[in-house]
Amino acid sequence: MSEILSQFPHLNEPAPGFKAKTTHGDRSLADYKGKWLILFSHPADFTPVCTTEFIGFANAADTFKSMNCELLGLSIDSLFSHLAWTQNIQEKFGVHIPFPIIEDIKMEVASAYGMVHPGAADTQAVRATFFIDPDGVLRAMVYYPMSNGRSINEFIRLLQAMQTSDKNSVATPEGWTPGCDVIVPPPKTPEAIAKRATEGYKTVDWYYSTKSL
Structure with missing residues (x-):
């Protein structure tokens, strides 16, 4: 059990560093120093539940930005799949996806963050969400099952709560x-x-x- 737990990131410790290709160019954890970052994974592009979540994140992107928080998606799909999917969301749902999505075909970032759970799927990242503070410390982790979408409003509320706790x-x-x-x-x-x-x-x-x- 201790070996399994050691493979997962821990709260209140530095978040695992990464460098990755995204739909907005190369990104690393260091790029977000001084800002909050919500890093979230989804099982696969062109899937219905994930589409609703990305629309939800996109609609709330300005709210997160006003709270000094950036969004960064991830799945074990290619950059071309990400680009095609975001264009499809724009065409079919009228929603622009304004944040980057990591290409993680080798599962390097997903593995570092414990996003791959063999009990869920061997080659898919589960619905995991990580809140990283401006100092690069992992402050919260939230996992959802494959079948159910996340609540973006709850993530806004949680970020507001953590920022209020830190300030006061x-x-x-x-x-x-x-x-x-x-x-x-x-x-x-x-x-x-x-x-x-x-x-x-x-x-x-x-x-x-x-x-x-």
Whole structure:
């Protein structure tokens, strides 16, 4: 089991570096330094669920960009397949795909990120999504089954939550969205516990306090 886990990237550690050909030219992880990056894989081009996801990412691309976040797709397909598929999406659905897609025929990037799960398919990347922060640290991973598309709105919400936590040194509760109260870190000493009730937070008990931003 430890050998299997070692093959996968770990949260809060540097994301695996890569250099790859994409539909927008060569790209490397270093190109995204100073920005958030969402790297996401899909099983194959010209598949219906993946098409809906790419349309969803494309429609939200400006929102991600406004949050200092770039998008980068990947599948184990050729560059020519990617180009033909994105042109097909433009022609059939009227949606332009504005972000690059990695050509990963040798499965080098997919393997480094643990995107290939033999139980799902030997030659396809699963629906994996990786959030990499401006320092190149892997902050979140989300996996979906082959049969079900991802929620792009949830990825926007998660990015907003992580950026809010980073900026304000707070946590966010279930379903948090901007404007909702955030969770204050719990006290770590008996003295801090005794003081917590007087600090002006919305305190339910010593370990659970919230505040508005």
